[in-house]
Amino acid sequence: MxxxxxxxxxxxxxxxxxxxxxxxxxxxxxxxxxxxxxxxxxxxxxxxxxxxxxxxxxxxxxxxxxxxxxxxxxxxxxxxxxxxxxxxxxxxxxxxxxxxxxxxxxxxxxxxxxxxxxxxxxxxxxxxxxxxxxxxxxxxPERRAWVDWAAADPVALDVPGTGRVEQRLQVTGVHLPLVTFRFTYRFLPDGAVLTSESTLRFxxxxxxxxxxxxxxxxxxxxxxxxxxxxxxxxxxxxxxx
Incomplete structure (x- = not known):
């Protein structure tokens, strides 16, 4: 899914x-x-x-x-x-x-x-x-992309039709060959917070x-x-x- x-x-x-x-x-x-x-x-x-x-x-x-x-x-x-x-x-x-x-x-x-x-x-x-x-x-796999992801700073953008949105990326699990991470989005116009967790196989x-x-x-x-x-x-x- x-x-x-x-x-x-x-x-x-x-x-x-x-x-x-x-x-x-x-x-x-x-x-x-x-x-x-x-x-x-x-x-x-x-x-x-x-x-x-x-x-x-x-x-x-x-x-x-x-x-x-x-x-x-x-x-x-x-x-x-x-x-x-x-x-x-x-x-x-x-x-x-x-x-x-x-x-x-x-x-x-x-x-x-x-x-x-x-x-x-x-x-x-x-x-x-x-x-x-x-x-x-x-x-x-040897380039260990998840290390860079874990060090990524939050990003805030003004999205047309939506307004300002903040994105934060967190690495939540490294169990090779699987790596799990979570995006958190904060929609500043109404304060809504939505998250999405993903897992990739290397x-x-x-x-x-x-x-x-x-x-x-x-x-x-x-x-x-x-x-x-x-x-x-x-x-x-x-x-x-």
């Missing part, structure tokens, strides 16, 4: 403001061009930032997410009518025959159990055409490579995320038939 950050309408409405300019997305547009992908699935599309950019380039795009509140935000954005929005996860996808499936941000790390990850890879493989590609990013490169092979993908390349060099792996894989 998605975290409140994505399912609570009030939190979903301020997500983009705190998520920043999304400098990471340009790399995915480049990969789509590199692979000649015309039909793209953005799994865990959230508020639709990447899906909309892909569609603006003339591609046929499906944005899928299990969080209805995030999809509702996505559907209010300019160009939203160019994207097919689906409420669900990889196990509920129709036959898409996609050239490319992408998982950005934290999406690949929200599957905490081996069974959940296996079902997700199976659903993604089925959504791709023969020879289609799966591209996703995941944080390198998988090693070798583990991911084996999982992909087991579930019908071959790894073509493992790259750096250009906006975060040395901190993440970007897996470029292909469906094997």
């Amino acid at each position: 998605p975290d409140p950050l994505f399912t609570d309408p009030r939190l979903a409405a301020v997500y983009d403001a705190f998520d920043g300019p999304r400098d990471d997305l340009a790399a995915y547009l480049g990969i789509a061009d590199e692979l000649g992908a015309e039909r793209v699935l953005d799994l865990g599309c959230g508020t639709g930032s990447l899906a909309l950019l892909l569609a603006a380039g003339g591609r046929t795009v499906v944005g899928a997410d299990p969080a209805a509140a995030s999809l509702a935000v996505a559907q209010t954005k300019p160009g939203a009518d160019r994207v097919r929005w689906l409420h669900g996860d990889a196990t509920t996808l129709p036959d898409l025959a996609a050239d490319l499936a992408v998982l950005t941000g934290n999406v690949a790390q929200v599957f905490l159990t081996d069974d959940d990850w296996a079902r997700t890879l199976g659903g993604l493989r089925a959504a791709l055409r023969p020879g289609g590609h799966l591209v996703f990013e995941t944080r390198r 998988r090693e490169r070798a583990e991911l490579t084996q999982d992909l092979l087991t579930h019908g993908f071959r790894v073509l390349d493992v790259r750096d995320a250009p906006d975060r060099p040395g901190k993440e792996y970007v897996f470029v894989t292909q469906r094997v038939d």
Whole structure:
């Protein structure tokens, strides 16, 4: 089940403001061009930032997410009518025959159990055409991202249509390969306080490579995320038939 950050309408409405300019997305547009992908699935599309950019380039795009509140935000954005929005996860996808499936941000790390990850890879493989590609990013465990999270200062922003909102991040548990953290949001106009707790799984490169092979993908390349060099792996894989 998605975290409140994505399912609570009030939190979903301020997500983009705190998520920043999304400098990471340009790399995915480049990969789509590199692979000649015309039909793209953005799994865990959230508020639709990447899906909309892909569609603006003339591609046929499906944005899928299990969080209805995030999809509702996505559907209010300019160009939203160019994207097919689906409420669900990889196990509920129709036959898409996609050239490319992408998982950005934290999406690949929200599957905490081996069974959940296996079902997700199976659903993604089925959504791709023969020879289609799966591209996703995941944080390198040895870089210990949670140390930086624990040291992060609170952030306060003036969010259009909402007013001033304060965000605080706390790391609440490190039990590798799982790391749990909590966002607390204070809405200053009315004093409301909302929290969202998340857990991510930090998988090693070798583990991911084996999982992909087991579930019908071959790894073509493992790259750096250009906006975060040395901190993440970007897996470029292909469906094997």
